[in-house]
Amino acid sequence: MATKAGSDISDEELREVARIEGIDYEYLRRGIATGRIVVARNSRRHRVKLVAIGEGLRTKVNVNVGTSGTVVNPELEVEKVRVAVKYGTDTIMDLSTGGNLDEVRRRLMDVSEGTPFGTVPTYQAWIEGVAKFGGTNIPSDWFIQVVERHLRDGVDFMTIHAGITRELAVKALRSERIAPIVSRGGSMLAVWMIENNDENPYLKHWDYLLELFREYGAVISLGDALRPGATADAHDDLQIGELVNNSRLARDAVAKGVQVMIEGPGHMTLDKVVADVKLMKSLSGGVPYYVLGPLVTDIALGYDHIAAAIGAAIAAAAGADIICYLTPSEHLGLPSVEQVKEGLIAAKIAAHAGDLVKLGKRAAREDVEVSIRRAMLDWDYQISRSYDPERALRIRTQFQQSISSCTMCGQFCVFLLLPRYMKDRKPEVDKLLNRYGEGCELRW
Ligand code: SF4
Secondary structure, three states: OOOOOOOOOOHHHHHHHHHHHOOOHHHHHHHHHOOOEEEOOOOOOOOOOOOEEEOOOOOEEEEEEOOOOOOOOHHHHHHHHHHHHHOOOOEEEEOOOOOOHHHHHHHHHHOOOOOOEEEOHHHHHHHHHHHHHOOOOOOHHHHHHHHHHHHHHOOOEEEEOOOOOHHHHHHHHOOOOOOOOOOHHHHHHHHHHHHHOOOOHHHHOHHHHHHHHHHHOOEEEEOOOOOOOOHHHOOOHHHHHHHHHHHHHHHHHHHOOOEEEEEEOOEOOHHHHHHHHHHHHHHHOOOOEEEEOOEOOOOOOOOHHHHHHHHHHHHHHHOOOEEEOOOOOOOOOOOOHHHHHHHHHHHHHHHHHHHHHHOOHHHHHHHHHHHHHHHOOOHHHHHHOOOOHHHHHHHHOOOOOOOOOOOOOHHHOHHHHOHHHOOOOHHHHHHHHHHHOOOOOOOO
16 A cells, blocks of 8 residues: 555554554554654564554654673573563564574564564674684675575564765774774674675665565664764764765665664763754654664763663654663673663653653643642552552552651641642643643644
8 A cells, every 4th residue: 555665554553553642644644655654563473563663653662682692591581571561662672692593583572472573683694604604704695694584584673784884984993982883783894894895785785675674564773883882972973974874775765665764872962962863854854763872971880771761851852763771781781680671661751751842742641640649649540650560669668658648748748738728630631731732743
Protein backbone atom coordinates (compact mmCIF):
# COMPACT_ATOMS: atom_id res chain seq x y z
CA MET A 1 0.00 0.00 0.00
CA ALA A 2 1.12 3.60 -0.57
CA THR A 3 1.12 4.54 3.10
CA LYS A 4 4.65 3.56 3.85
CA ALA A 5 8.36 3.91 3.20
CA GLY A 6 9.52 0.31 3.52
CA SER A 7 7.26 -0.92 6.33
CA ASP A 8 4.74 -3.60 5.41
CA ILE A 9 2.34 -2.52 8.13
CA SER A 10 -1.29 -3.11 7.19
CA ASP A 11 -3.98 -0.48 7.21
CA GLU A 12 -5.60 -2.14 10.21
CA GLU A 13 -2.30 -2.11 12.11
CA LEU A 14 -1.75 1.49 11.18
CA ARG A 15 -5.11 2.40 12.70
CA GLU A 16 -4.11 0.49 15.84
CA VAL A 17 -0.83 2.45 16.10
CA ALA A 18 -2.75 5.70 15.65
CA ARG A 19 -5.08 4.67 18.47
CA ILE A 20 -2.18 3.73 20.79
CA GLU A 21 -0.44 7.03 20.14
CA GLY A 22 -3.64 9.08 20.29
CA ILE A 23 -3.00 10.64 16.90
CA ASP A 24 -4.83 11.00 13.66
CA TYR A 25 -4.55 8.06 11.23
CA GLU A 26 -3.79 10.34 8.30
CA TYR A 27 -1.01 12.06 10.25
CA LEU A 28 0.59 8.69 10.96
CA ARG A 29 0.22 7.51 7.37
CA ARG A 30 1.87 10.63 6.01
CA GLY A 31 4.61 10.45 8.63
CA ILE A 32 5.55 6.96 7.54
CA ALA A 33 5.31 7.84 3.84
CA THR A 34 7.66 10.81 4.27
CA GLY A 35 10.18 8.98 6.47
CA ARG A 36 9.47 11.06 9.60
CA ILE A 37 8.03 8.00 11.33
CA VAL A 38 9.25 4.40 11.23
CA VAL A 39 7.70 1.19 12.47
CA ALA A 40 10.40 -1.14 13.78
CA ARG A 41 9.27 -4.50 12.45
CA ASN A 42 10.92 -7.08 10.22
CA SER A 43 8.35 -8.67 7.91
CA ARG A 44 9.81 -12.10 8.82
CA ARG A 45 8.93 -11.63 12.47
CA HIS A 46 5.42 -12.30 13.64
CA ARG A 47 3.61 -11.10 16.73
CA VAL A 48 5.91 -8.10 17.18
CA LYS A 49 4.53 -5.22 19.23
CA LEU A 50 3.64 -2.29 17.00
CA VAL A 51 6.12 0.40 17.97
CA ALA A 52 6.20 3.54 15.86
CA ILE A 53 9.06 6.00 16.33
CA GLY A 54 9.10 9.56 15.08
CA GLU A 55 7.76 13.05 14.96
CA GLY A 56 4.67 13.80 17.01
CA LEU A 57 4.75 10.42 18.77
CA ARG A 58 5.55 9.44 22.35
CA THR A 59 9.34 9.32 22.87
CA LYS A 60 10.45 5.70 22.94
CA VAL A 61 13.13 4.08 25.09
CA ASN A 62 15.63 1.38 24.14
CA VAL A 63 17.48 -1.05 26.41
CA ASN A 64 20.83 -2.54 25.35
CA VAL A 65 21.73 -6.02 26.55
CA GLY A 66 24.38 -8.50 25.50
CA THR A 67 27.39 -10.56 26.45
CA SER A 68 30.87 -9.07 26.41
CA GLY A 69 34.19 -10.59 25.44
CA THR A 70 34.97 -11.23 29.11
CA VAL A 71 31.54 -11.91 30.65
CA VAL A 72 29.78 -14.55 28.57
CA ASN A 73 26.62 -15.47 30.45
CA PRO A 74 23.64 -15.63 28.06
CA GLU A 75 21.24 -16.46 30.91
CA LEU A 76 22.19 -13.21 32.66
CA GLU A 77 21.31 -11.36 29.45
CA VAL A 78 18.03 -13.27 29.26
CA GLU A 79 17.20 -11.96 32.74
CA LYS A 80 18.01 -8.43 31.60
CA VAL A 81 15.61 -8.80 28.66
CA ARG A 82 12.90 -10.03 31.03
CA VAL A 83 13.40 -7.08 33.37
CA ALA A 84 13.46 -4.65 30.44
CA VAL A 85 10.14 -6.03 29.16
CA LYS A 86 8.60 -6.01 32.68
CA TYR A 87 9.50 -2.35 33.23
CA GLY A 88 8.24 -1.26 29.83
CA THR A 89 11.06 -0.80 27.38
CA ASP A 90 9.86 -0.03 23.86
CA THR A 91 12.75 -1.73 22.05
CA ILE A 92 15.70 -3.99 22.89
CA MET A 93 19.11 -4.16 21.26
CA ASP A 94 21.51 -7.09 21.48
CA LEU A 95 25.09 -5.79 21.61
CA SER A 96 26.67 -9.16 22.31
CA THR A 97 30.35 -9.64 21.58
CA GLY A 98 31.02 -12.89 23.48
CA GLY A 99 30.01 -16.52 22.97
CA ASN A 100 28.09 -17.95 20.01
CA LEU A 101 26.61 -14.70 18.69
CA ASP A 102 23.92 -16.32 16.52
CA GLU A 103 22.70 -18.45 19.41
CA VAL A 104 22.72 -15.58 21.89
CA ARG A 105 20.82 -13.30 19.51
CA ARG A 106 18.15 -15.92 18.76
CA ARG A 107 17.72 -16.75 22.45
CA LEU A 108 17.33 -13.09 23.41
CA MET A 109 14.83 -12.52 20.60
CA ASP A 110 12.85 -15.53 21.79
CA VAL A 111 12.39 -14.11 25.30
CA SER A 112 11.76 -10.52 24.20
CA GLU A 113 7.98 -11.12 24.05
CA GLY A 114 7.60 -9.43 20.69
CA THR A 115 9.47 -6.27 21.67
CA PRO A 116 11.08 -4.78 18.54
CA PHE A 117 14.63 -6.12 18.45
CA GLY A 118 17.78 -4.45 17.15
CA THR A 119 21.43 -5.43 16.65
CA VAL A 120 24.81 -4.00 15.67
CA PRO A 121 26.00 -6.43 12.98
CA THR A 122 29.44 -4.80 12.72
CA TYR A 123 30.45 -6.55 15.96
CA GLN A 124 29.71 -10.03 14.67
CA ALA A 125 31.17 -9.28 11.24
CA TRP A 126 34.40 -8.15 12.86
CA ILE A 127 34.68 -10.85 15.54
CA GLU A 128 33.84 -13.76 13.25
CA GLY A 129 35.60 -12.16 10.27
CA VAL A 130 38.91 -11.87 12.11
CA ALA A 131 38.66 -15.55 13.12
CA LYS A 132 37.55 -16.73 9.68
CA PHE A 133 39.82 -14.71 7.40
CA GLY A 134 42.75 -14.21 9.72
CA GLY A 135 43.45 -10.70 11.03
CA THR A 136 41.74 -7.75 9.37
CA ASN A 137 41.82 -9.24 5.88
CA ILE A 138 38.02 -9.49 5.79
CA PRO A 139 36.28 -9.10 2.39
CA SER A 140 33.97 -6.09 2.35
CA ASP A 141 30.90 -8.11 1.39
CA TRP A 142 31.31 -10.19 4.56
CA PHE A 143 29.92 -7.22 6.51
CA ILE A 144 26.82 -7.33 4.32
CA GLN A 145 26.46 -11.11 4.62
CA VAL A 146 26.21 -10.73 8.40
CA VAL A 147 23.55 -8.03 8.00
CA GLU A 148 21.60 -10.44 5.81
CA ARG A 149 21.92 -13.16 8.46
CA HIS A 150 20.40 -10.84 11.06
CA LEU A 151 17.59 -9.84 8.70
CA ARG A 152 16.78 -13.48 7.99
CA ASP A 153 16.56 -14.06 11.77
CA GLY A 154 13.92 -11.34 11.94
CA VAL A 155 15.92 -8.46 13.45
CA ASP A 156 13.71 -5.37 13.24
CA PHE A 157 16.34 -2.62 13.22
CA MET A 158 20.11 -2.48 12.94
CA THR A 159 22.86 0.01 13.58
CA ILE A 160 24.66 0.47 10.28
CA HIS A 161 27.86 2.52 10.59
CA ALA A 162 27.79 3.87 7.04
CA GLY A 163 28.53 7.52 7.86
CA ILE A 164 32.19 7.13 8.82
CA THR A 165 34.27 7.32 5.66
CA ARG A 166 37.92 6.31 5.44
CA GLU A 167 38.86 9.98 5.24
CA LEU A 168 36.89 10.84 8.41
CA ALA A 169 38.37 7.87 10.29
CA VAL A 170 41.94 8.92 9.46
CA LYS A 171 41.13 12.52 10.32
CA ALA A 172 39.65 11.47 13.69
CA LEU A 173 42.70 9.45 14.67
CA ARG A 174 45.02 12.37 13.82
CA SER A 175 42.74 14.97 15.44
CA GLU A 176 43.06 16.89 18.70
CA ARG A 177 40.01 15.12 20.10
CA ILE A 178 40.26 13.87 23.70
CA ALA A 179 38.76 10.56 22.59
CA PRO A 180 39.07 10.20 18.79
CA ILE A 181 36.60 7.30 18.37
CA VAL A 182 34.52 5.82 21.23
CA SER A 183 32.17 3.66 19.16
CA ARG A 184 33.10 -0.04 19.19
CA GLY A 185 31.70 -0.61 15.71
CA GLY A 186 33.29 2.63 14.52
CA SER A 187 36.72 1.62 15.78
CA MET A 188 36.45 -1.81 14.10
CA LEU A 189 35.53 -0.19 10.79
CA ALA A 190 38.25 2.46 11.11
CA VAL A 191 40.88 -0.27 11.56
CA TRP A 192 39.45 -2.25 8.64
CA MET A 193 39.42 0.78 6.32
CA ILE A 194 42.97 1.80 7.23
CA GLU A 195 44.41 -1.72 7.08
CA ASN A 196 42.73 -2.48 3.76
CA ASN A 197 43.07 1.03 2.33
CA ASP A 198 39.45 0.73 1.32
CA GLU A 199 36.18 2.61 1.79
CA ASN A 200 33.54 1.75 4.43
CA PRO A 201 31.93 -1.59 3.41
CA TYR A 202 28.43 -0.29 4.17
CA LEU A 203 29.02 2.66 1.86
CA LYS A 204 30.48 0.49 -0.90
CA HIS A 205 27.46 -1.80 -0.79
CA TRP A 206 24.90 0.87 0.13
CA ASP A 207 22.48 0.22 -2.74
CA TYR A 208 22.42 -3.50 -2.02
CA LEU A 209 21.87 -2.78 1.69
CA LEU A 210 18.86 -0.66 0.78
CA GLU A 211 17.45 -3.52 -1.29
CA LEU A 212 17.86 -5.88 1.66
CA PHE A 213 16.20 -3.61 4.20
CA ARG A 214 13.37 -2.83 1.79
CA GLU A 215 12.78 -6.55 1.25
CA TYR A 216 12.52 -7.21 4.99
CA GLY A 217 10.74 -3.96 5.88
CA ALA A 218 13.34 -3.42 8.61
CA VAL A 219 14.81 -0.14 9.82
CA ILE A 220 18.36 1.10 9.17
CA SER A 221 19.64 2.99 12.20
CA LEU A 222 22.61 4.97 10.89
CA GLY A 223 25.31 4.69 13.55
CA ASP A 224 27.29 7.59 14.98
CA ALA A 225 30.78 6.14 14.96
CA LEU A 226 32.22 9.62 15.51
CA ARG A 227 29.95 10.67 18.36
CA PRO A 228 31.75 12.78 20.94
CA GLY A 229 32.98 10.64 23.83
CA ALA A 230 33.87 13.69 25.91
CA THR A 231 31.89 16.91 26.33
CA ALA A 232 34.89 18.89 25.05
CA ASP A 233 34.70 16.99 21.73
CA ALA A 234 31.04 17.79 21.03
CA HIS A 235 29.99 19.49 17.80
CA ASP A 236 33.41 19.33 16.19
CA ASP A 237 33.92 18.86 12.46
CA LEU A 238 34.14 15.07 12.90
CA GLN A 239 30.73 14.70 14.57
CA ILE A 240 29.10 17.12 12.16
CA GLY A 241 30.90 15.59 9.17
CA GLU A 242 29.47 12.18 9.98
CA LEU A 243 26.03 13.68 10.62
CA VAL A 244 26.10 15.31 7.17
CA ASN A 245 26.99 11.93 5.62
CA ASN A 246 24.29 10.12 7.60
CA SER A 247 21.71 12.74 6.65
CA ARG A 248 22.51 12.35 2.96
CA LEU A 249 22.23 8.56 3.28
CA ALA A 250 18.97 8.88 5.21
CA ARG A 251 17.42 11.05 2.50
CA ASP A 252 18.51 8.51 -0.10
CA ALA A 253 16.99 5.65 1.92
CA VAL A 254 13.66 7.48 2.31
CA ALA A 255 13.59 8.29 -1.42
CA LYS A 256 14.06 4.59 -2.14
CA GLY A 257 11.34 3.41 0.23
CA VAL A 258 13.55 2.20 3.09
CA GLN A 259 12.84 2.97 6.74
CA VAL A 260 15.70 4.82 8.41
CA MET A 261 16.67 6.71 11.55
CA ILE A 262 19.91 8.36 12.67
CA GLU A 263 21.80 7.78 15.91
CA GLY A 264 23.17 10.70 17.91
CA PRO A 265 25.52 11.56 20.72
CA GLY A 266 27.16 10.87 23.07
CA HIS A 267 28.67 13.45 25.44
CA MET A 268 27.76 17.14 25.13
CA THR A 269 27.04 20.03 27.47
CA LEU A 270 23.47 21.09 28.13
CA ASP A 271 23.63 24.18 25.93
CA LYS A 272 24.37 22.12 22.80
CA VAL A 273 21.57 19.56 23.09
CA VAL A 274 18.70 21.51 21.54
CA ALA A 275 20.88 22.77 18.67
CA ASP A 276 22.04 19.21 18.06
CA VAL A 277 18.49 17.90 17.65
CA LYS A 278 17.40 20.81 15.47
CA LEU A 279 20.46 20.50 13.23
CA MET A 280 19.99 16.76 12.78
CA LYS A 281 16.30 17.16 11.93
CA SER A 282 17.02 19.94 9.48
CA LEU A 283 19.87 18.14 7.69
CA SER A 284 18.08 14.80 7.46
CA GLY A 285 14.64 15.99 6.39
CA GLY A 286 13.16 14.99 9.75
CA VAL A 287 13.86 11.26 10.00
CA PRO A 288 13.66 9.89 13.58
CA TYR A 289 16.57 10.76 15.88
CA TYR A 290 17.84 8.02 18.20
CA VAL A 291 20.00 9.52 20.95
CA LEU A 292 22.36 7.89 23.42
CA GLY A 293 21.91 10.21 26.39
CA PRO A 294 23.36 12.72 25.65
CA LEU A 295 25.51 12.64 28.78
CA VAL A 296 25.82 16.22 29.94
CA THR A 297 28.96 15.71 32.02
CA ASP A 298 31.89 13.29 31.84
CA ILE A 299 32.40 12.81 35.59
CA ALA A 300 29.26 10.98 36.75
CA LEU A 301 30.81 7.51 37.09
CA GLY A 302 28.35 5.23 38.86
CA TYR A 303 25.54 7.69 38.07
CA ASP A 304 25.83 8.01 34.31
CA HIS A 305 22.17 7.01 33.93
CA ILE A 306 21.36 10.33 35.61
CA ALA A 307 23.85 12.34 33.52
CA ALA A 308 22.27 10.74 30.43
CA ALA A 309 18.68 11.26 31.58
CA ILE A 310 19.26 15.00 32.00
CA GLY A 311 20.46 15.29 28.41
CA ALA A 312 17.81 12.89 27.15
CA ALA A 313 14.97 14.91 28.67
CA ILE A 314 16.16 18.04 26.90
CA ALA A 315 16.72 16.13 23.66
CA ALA A 316 13.24 14.59 23.82
CA ALA A 317 11.63 17.98 24.49
CA ALA A 318 13.52 19.35 21.47
CA GLY A 319 12.32 16.55 19.17
CA ALA A 320 14.48 13.45 19.69
CA ASP A 321 12.31 10.40 19.06
CA ILE A 322 13.93 7.46 20.85
CA ILE A 323 16.32 7.41 23.78
CA CYS A 324 18.89 4.72 24.35
CA TYR A 325 19.18 4.12 28.06
CA LEU A 326 22.44 4.22 29.98
CA THR A 327 22.97 2.32 33.21
CA PRO A 328 24.89 3.21 36.40
CA SER A 329 27.61 0.87 35.13
CA GLU A 330 28.33 2.91 31.98
CA HIS A 331 32.10 3.44 31.57
CA LEU A 332 32.68 0.93 34.42
CA GLY A 333 31.55 -2.52 33.33
CA LEU A 334 28.77 -4.73 32.07
CA PRO A 335 25.51 -3.85 33.90
CA SER A 336 23.76 -6.14 36.35
CA VAL A 337 20.05 -6.91 36.03
CA GLU A 338 19.25 -4.32 38.72
CA GLN A 339 21.34 -1.69 36.91
CA VAL A 340 19.43 -2.40 33.68
CA LYS A 341 16.22 -1.67 35.56
CA GLU A 342 17.62 1.56 37.04
CA GLY A 343 18.86 2.74 33.67
CA LEU A 344 15.57 1.96 31.96
CA ILE A 345 13.49 3.81 34.54
CA ALA A 346 15.79 6.85 34.38
CA ALA A 347 15.40 6.88 30.58
CA LYS A 348 11.60 6.49 30.79
CA ILE A 349 11.39 9.44 33.18
CA ALA A 350 13.54 11.50 30.80
CA ALA A 351 11.38 10.53 27.81
CA HIS A 352 8.17 11.42 29.62
CA ALA A 353 9.60 14.72 30.88
CA GLY A 354 10.42 15.55 27.27
CA ASP A 355 6.96 14.49 26.12
CA LEU A 356 5.26 16.86 28.56
CA VAL A 357 6.87 19.65 26.52
CA LYS A 358 6.85 18.00 23.07
CA LEU A 359 3.35 16.52 23.14
CA GLY A 360 1.71 18.82 25.69
CA LYS A 361 -1.59 17.63 27.08
CA ARG A 362 -1.48 14.40 25.05
CA ALA A 363 1.24 13.22 27.44
CA ALA A 364 0.04 14.86 30.64
CA ARG A 365 -3.09 13.01 31.78
CA GLU A 366 -1.15 10.74 34.12
CA ASP A 367 0.64 13.70 35.71
CA VAL A 368 -2.61 15.54 36.35
CA GLU A 369 -4.32 12.47 37.78
CA VAL A 370 -1.40 11.53 40.04
CA SER A 371 -1.15 15.13 41.26
CA ILE A 372 -4.84 15.23 42.12
CA ARG A 373 -4.53 11.94 44.00
CA ARG A 374 -1.42 13.25 45.77
CA ALA A 375 -3.43 16.10 47.22
CA MET A 376 -6.01 13.50 48.35
CA LEU A 377 -3.27 11.42 50.06
CA ASP A 378 -4.36 8.50 47.88
CA TRP A 379 -1.23 6.39 48.28
CA ASP A 380 -2.54 3.26 46.57
CA TYR A 381 -3.25 5.16 43.36
CA GLN A 382 0.06 7.01 43.36
CA ILE A 383 2.09 3.89 44.04
CA SER A 384 0.21 1.82 41.47
CA ARG A 385 1.03 4.40 38.77
CA SER A 386 4.71 4.71 39.67
CA TYR A 387 7.54 3.38 37.49
CA ASP A 388 8.49 0.84 40.18
CA PRO A 389 5.57 0.23 42.59
CA GLU A 390 7.59 -2.17 44.77
CA ARG A 391 10.26 0.45 45.36
CA ALA A 392 7.71 3.20 45.99
CA LEU A 393 5.91 1.03 48.57
CA ARG A 394 9.20 0.12 50.24
CA ILE A 395 10.09 3.79 50.67
CA ARG A 396 6.56 4.68 51.77
CA THR A 397 6.77 2.12 54.59
CA GLN A 398 10.42 2.47 55.62
CA PHE A 399 9.46 4.32 58.83
CA GLN A 400 6.47 3.60 61.02
CA GLN A 401 3.47 5.63 59.96
CA SER A 402 0.27 5.94 61.91
CA ILE A 403 -1.57 8.73 60.07
CA SER A 404 -2.73 9.13 56.50
CA SER A 405 -0.06 11.60 55.43
CA CYS A 406 3.60 10.58 55.05
CA THR A 407 6.56 10.74 57.43
CA MET A 408 8.06 13.82 55.80
CA CYS A 409 5.71 16.32 57.52
CA GLY A 410 3.62 13.91 59.58
CA GLN A 411 0.69 15.61 61.29
CA PHE A 412 1.68 18.95 59.73
CA CYS A 413 1.00 17.74 56.20
CA VAL A 414 -0.55 20.49 54.08
CA PHE A 415 -3.06 17.99 52.74
CA LEU A 416 -4.31 17.31 56.25
CA LEU A 417 -4.62 21.00 57.09
CA LEU A 418 -6.20 22.40 53.92
CA PRO A 419 -8.67 19.98 52.27
CA ARG A 420 -11.78 21.38 53.92
CA TYR A 421 -10.99 24.72 52.26
CA MET A 422 -10.16 23.25 48.86
CA LYS A 423 -12.51 22.48 45.97
CA ASP A 424 -12.62 19.00 44.43
CA ARG A 425 -10.32 18.84 41.37
CA LYS A 426 -11.12 15.27 40.33
CA PRO A 427 -13.89 16.21 37.84
CA GLU A 428 -11.64 18.83 36.23
CA VAL A 429 -8.92 16.69 34.68
CA ASP A 430 -9.69 17.75 31.11
CA LYS A 431 -9.72 21.42 32.02
CA LEU A 432 -6.45 21.10 33.92
CA LEU A 433 -4.84 19.30 30.98
CA ASN A 434 -5.24 22.45 28.87
CA ARG A 435 -2.51 24.07 30.96
CA TYR A 436 -0.05 21.87 29.09
CA GLY A 437 -0.98 23.31 25.71
CA GLU A 438 -1.32 21.40 22.47
CA GLY A 439 2.28 20.17 22.19
CA CYS A 440 4.53 19.97 19.16
CA GLU A 441 3.70 21.58 15.87
CA LEU A 442 2.77 19.24 13.05
CA ARG A 443 4.91 20.25 10.10
CA TRP A 444 3.48 18.22 7.24
S1 SF4 B 1 3.40 14.86 54.70
FE1 SF4 B 1 4.43 16.46 53.56
S2 SF4 B 1 5.53 15.36 51.94
FE2 SF4 B 1 4.06 13.94 52.82
S3 SF4 B 1 2.23 14.14 51.53
FE3 SF4 B 1 1.97 15.59 53.20
S4 SF4 B 1 2.82 17.51 52.41
FE4 SF4 B 1 3.56 15.88 51.08
